[in-house]
Amino acid sequence: DQQVKQNSPSLSVQEGxxxxxxxxxxxxxxxxxxxxxxxxxxxxxxxxxxSSIKDKNEDGRFTVFLNKSAKHxxxxxxxxxxxxxxxxxxxxxxxxxxxxxxxxxxxLLTVNP
Amino acid sequence: xxxxxxxxxxxxxPVGSPLSLExxxxxxxxxxxxxYRQAAGRGLQLLFYSVGIGQISSEVPQNLSASRPQxxxxxxxSKKLLLSDSGFYLCAWSVGRAGANVLTFxxxxxxxxx
Numbered sequence: 001d002q003q004v005k006q007n008s009p010s011l012s013v014q015e016g017x018x019x020x021x022x023x024x025x026x027x028x029x030x031x032x033x034x035x036x037x038x039x040x041x042x043x044x045x046x047x048x049x050x051s052s053i054k055d056k057n058e059d060g061r062f063t064v065f066l067n068k069s070a071k072h073x074x075x076x077x078x079x080x081x082x083x084x085x086x087x088x089x090x091x092x093x094x095x096x097x098x099x100x101x102x103x104x105x106x107x108l109l110t111v112n113p
Numbered sequence: 114x115x116x117x118x119x120x121x122x123x124x125x126x127p128v129g130s131p132l133s134l135e136x137x138x139x140x141x142x143x144x145x146x147x148x149y150r151q152a153a154g155r156g157l158q159l160l161f162y163s164v165g166i167g168q169i170s171s172e173v174p175q176n177l178s179a180s181r182p183q184x185x186x187x188x189x190x191s192k193k194l195l196l197s198d199s200g201f202y203l204c205a206w207s208v209g210r211a212g213a214n215v216l217t218f219x220x221x222x223x224x225x226x227x
Contacts, residue, residue, distance in 0.1 A: 032214065034215065041220075041221065042220055043119075043218030043219050043220050043221050044157070044203070044218050045218070046215050046216070049215065089156065089157060091157075093214050100147075100159055100172075101159070101214065101216060102159070103149075103158075103159075104156050105155060105156035106156055106157075
């Protein structure tokens, strides 16, 4: 059972426009959500997180929105840059287990110049 | 500053051969350590995690095993590799329980089983 879902395997946007990456989850016990960025043949790097008690967190060009009632979160990148092209993973931490993150399958973002 | 080292970076092994991937963390003590695998077209799957020396938790049944002989060393092993073991293996660490438990990943090890 996939508890964290990223239903769009890929997304293509133009440089300067907004990129919106979506993530859905099923486990109500998740208390933190994170976004990671991954380039080919490298390990993922942490981008931004949000606590389940908040609905928005912003860090520079990156903003994460959380809609708990819909069990949905999204990552907005504004403005998008070609260097943002990578696979983006959504991850969630269960409140009852402090050591594990459950990841989605990832979305490949391509930002075209 | 903390760093994580993972090796080898690339490995091609025949079916039935053994496996040993190593991971070490520097600049921190008593980290939580993890092994994840990214198979082709799949997300990141947690294989093992450890909260201390000799303490290993397995997430999925498989022919892989993990060991933590020292505080900052985590080893992934197999006695006999299967074709399905091919993938990109990632070691990661985190510290503490508070907050989002942000994991820091190593550069990964690409394993191809032929």
